[in-house]
Amino acid sequence: MNKWVNERLNQSDTSLNDLLVTVDNNDVITGYESKLRCHQGLGILHRAFSLFVFNNERQLLVQQRSALKPLWPLYWSNSVCSHPRKGEPFQEAVNRRLKEEMGVTSQLTYLYQFEYHEPYLDVGAEHEMCSVYIGKIEQNIKVDPAEVADIEFMSMEEVNRLMIASPERLTPWFKMEWQQLMTQHREDVDALFR
Numbered sequence: 001m002n003k004w005v006n007e008r009l010n011q012s013d014t015s016l017n018d019l020l021v022t023v024d025n026n027d028v029i030t031g032y033e034s035k036l037r038c039h040q041g042l043g044i045l046h047r048a049f050s051l052f053v054f055n056n057e058r059q060l061l062v063q064q065r066s067a068l069k070p071l072w073p074l075y076w077s078n079s080v081c082s083h084p085r086k087g088e089p090f091q092e093a094v095n096r097r098l099k100e101e102m103g104v105t106s107q108l109t110y111l112y113q114f115e116y117h118e119p120y121l122d123v124g125a126e127h128e129m130c131s132v133y134i135g136k137i138e139q140n141i142k143v144d145p146a147e148v149a150d151i152e153f154m155s156m157e158e159v160n161r162l163m164i165a166s167p168e169r170l171t172p173w174f175k176m177e178w179q180q181l182m183t184q185h186r187e188d189v190d191a192l193f194r
Contacts (some may be wrong), residue, residue, distance in 0.1 A: 002039030013157045019086035021047040023114060023129050039071060041121065041125030049094050050177055051080040053106055053135045058155035058193055061102070061137070064169070066149050074149060076162070077171040078178070094133055102151075106135035111185050118172040119158045132177055134185075156182070156189075160166040 016036040022044050024030055038046045052060050061079040065072055080101050084093035094108050111132045118127040143151060153161065160182070164173060179188060 012079065017029075018069055018083070020083045021086060023047055026066075027113065027129050038083075039124040039126065041124065043117065043125035044128045045115070045117075045129060046079065046083065047090075048083045048126075048128035048130045049090065049092060049097075049175060050078050050132050051094060051098060051108060052133070052177070052181065052189075053079040053102075053104075053108075053137050054189070054192060055137060055153055056193075057153070057155075059155050061141070062152050062154055062159070063101075064149045064150040066145070066147050068146060068147055069128060071124055072171045075171045077174045081171075081173065088104070090131060098135075099131065101138075101144050101147045103144075104137045104139040106137050108133040108135040109188070111188055112180065114176070114180070116173060116176060121183055126173065128173075130173065130177075132180070134181075134192060 016034065018035045019032040020035055020038050022030045022033050022038065027047070033044055033046070038044045050083055055061065062076055063079060064074060064076050067073050080098050081096075082093070082101075088096075090110075092110075095105065098108070099105060105110065111130045111134060115127060115129050117127045119123040141151060159178060163165070163170065163178060167175060176183065
């Protein structure tokens with residue numbers, strides 16, 4: 001067992017035992033594995049989601065991942081990322097996680113799904129069939145410090161500049177998803193503010 005697993009277990013992080021939904025390349029369920037097992041080694045393909053939530057000023061909520069995160073700790077990322085648990089519908093999972101991490105609710109809209117695989121050093125990997133959602137929030141944020149080190153609201157132009165100026169500080173999925181949002185789903189984002 002490596003260092004980050006020991007640290008998380010010492011903090012009684014029971015989420016490492018959550019059963020995630022493993023799938024094939026067509027998103028057909030193949031079984032269930034612990035969150036820990038899904039992210040060890042080269043990773044096991046599993047369902048995940050990424051949320052992009054904006055405020056009324058058209059600014060994206062971005063988060064700096066907690067130092068306790070085993071993969072990409074202290075990297076900046078999109079608003080929320082997580083996984084549906086075994087037997088949990090996607091809509092329930094995305095709403096649950098937004099409330100847990102940020103203390104807010106939103107009407108979230110599904111946009112698209114994609115598969116990606118990214119190893120992180122020699123610690124583990126993300127291998128996810130990821131569903132991307134957007135939404136708008138009006139409440140005050142209350143972050144879970146075990147999950148989130150810091151937050152910022154950034155205009156879309158500021159996010160675009162960050163992608164160019166400091167890509168090494170950003171999670172790989174954030175970069176992939178943001179490019180897709182700006183090139184294929186900009187109208188969907190703009191529709192949030194009509």
